[in-house]
Amino acid sequence: MVSVHGNWDWERLEAVLPREKLELIAAVQPPRSDAVAKGVWTRLLPPARWESFFGLPFPEWLRLNLFDKSFFTADAEWGVRFAITCWLLWKRRCQLLFESGEGMMDDVLSRGGRLVEECSHASSVNTGAQAGRLHTSTWSKPRVGWVKLNVDASVSTIDRTAGVGGVFRDSQGKWLFGFTRFVGRCETLLAELWALHDGLLHAWELGYRCVEVESDCLDAVRIAMARRSNGVADALARKGRGSSMAPVNLFEVPDEVACMVESEREVPFDGRGSSLALTALDEREVPFDPGGFS
Numbered sequence: 001m002v003s004v005h006g007n008w009d010w011e012r013l014e015a016v017l018p019r020e021k022l023e024l025i026a027a028v029q030p031p032r033s034d035a036v037a038k039g040v041w042t043r044l045l046p047p048a049r050w051e052s053f054f055g056l057p058f059p060e061w062l063r064l065n066l067f068d069k070s071f072f073t074a075d076a077e078w079g080v081r082f083a084i085t086c087w088l089l090w091k092r093r094c095q096l097l098f099e100s101g102e103g104m105m106d107d108v109l110s111r112g113g114r115l116v117e118e119c120s121h122a123s124s125v126n127t128g129a130q131a132g133r134l135h136t137s138t139w140s141k142p143r144v145g146w147v148k149l150n151v152d153a154s155v156s157t158i159d160r161t162a163g164v165g166g167v168f169r170d171s172q173g174k175w176l177f178g179f180t181r182f183v184g185r186c187e188t189l190l191a192e193l194w195a196l197h198d199g200l201l202h203a204w205e206l207g208y209r210c211v212e213v214e215s216d217c218l219d220a221v222r223i224a225m226a227r228r229s230n231g232v233a234d235a236l237a238r239k240g241r242g243s244s245m246a247p248v249n250l251f252e253v254p255d256e257v258a259c260m261v262e263s264e265r266e267v268p269f270d271g272r273g274s275s276l277a278l279t280a281l282d283e284r285e286v287p288f289d290p291g292g293f294s
Contacts, residue, residue, distance in 0.1 A: 002030045010246050037089050039105045040112075044085065045073055080119050085112045107187040110219050114188065144171045146210045146277075151199045153183075153191035153217070160185040164195035168208065177206060192217035196224050212277040232257050 003009045008030050013022060038054075045053055049072045056064070064071045065082040075081060088108045142148040151166035165180040179202055183194045196215060203211045215221050235257045240248070 007247075036092060036105050036108065040085060040089065040108050043105070043109060044081070049073065077116055077120060081112065081116045084115045084119075088112050088115075106219065107189055110187075110189045110192075110217065113218070139169075139173070141173055142169075142171050142212045146171060146212055147176060147203075147208050149199045149203060149208075149211055149213045151192075151195040151213065151215050153188065153195045155186070155188045155191050160187070162186050162188075162191040162194075164191060164198055166195060166199040166202070168203070168206070177202065189217065189219055192220035193223065196220055 001009050001013055008025060010022075013025065017025070041053060042050060053061070053072055066079050072078060085108065088111055092108060139150070147168050147170055149166055149168050151164070153162060153164045155162040162183045162185065163180060164183055165178070167178040168176040170176055179198060181194075181198060183191055186194075192215060196213065199213065200211075213224075236250075236254070239254070239256065
């Protein structure tokens with residue numbers, strides 16, 4: 001039921017299944033044993049190294065990844081990152097075989113990144129303790145007139161139960177408001193997104209309109225920042241709910257989003273209304289954004 005290009009063969013499926021079953025299938029990736037693993041590695045490695053990474057004999061591949069840190073990437077933690085990623089991919093495969101779980105690529109990347117950071121932090125704390133020094137992170141104040149929201153999520157490694165929490169403080173560090181909530185059983189990235197969602201909802205209800213948000217989950221911050229200019233894509237996604245089963249490629253602007261595309265292209269941001277700055281702790285490649293959401 002899968003075409004030679006790796007997509008669902010809708011012609012064959014439509015001949016034997018009703019529409020409601022086809023809609024369920026459309027939300028599922030066609031079966032490919034290497035889809036998650038290959039997707040994870042290509043996200044972690046530069047394209048110039050893909051051919052050698054996927055083409056080496058297994059013993060050499062294993063040796064280079066674990067011990068020759070400069071061969072595949074400039075990442076100083078590559079040996080640790082490689083080992084953790086292999087372990088997470090193995091766990092995902094076991095879940096697919098025995099628990100009918102879903103192989104979520106983003107979750108492997110998110111959990112892997114967090115575990116690498118924890119290993120690095122543990123190593124630095126151990127080194128610091130031996131030298132009589134401990135490394136601690138400090139909270140930084142927002143600028144005057146702004147409030148800072150710090151959010152985080154905690155997911156159990158045993159049963160995946162998750163909780164989220166956050167705190168608002170002003171430019172003097174004074175406590176303004178805090179919250180915590182159980183969000184069921186979910187993956188780490190989803191829990192981090194719930195933390196951002198709840199924090200921003202509280203900010204709006206409390207009347208805070210100039211908010212700086214800090215999270216230790218880079219993926220969640222990137223997703224939230226991407227929503228700033230996602231109006232056209234959101235409209236196309238709604239359009240897709242009522243389309244045919246086969247993918248539709250649009251080389252011309254559809255009438256229903258033409259005005260939106262034109263307005264986003266020509267109308268400059270005027271700086272009024274609400275402002276939101278999203279930053280990721282210790283991940284400074286995410287730029288500070290004083291313009292934010294409007």
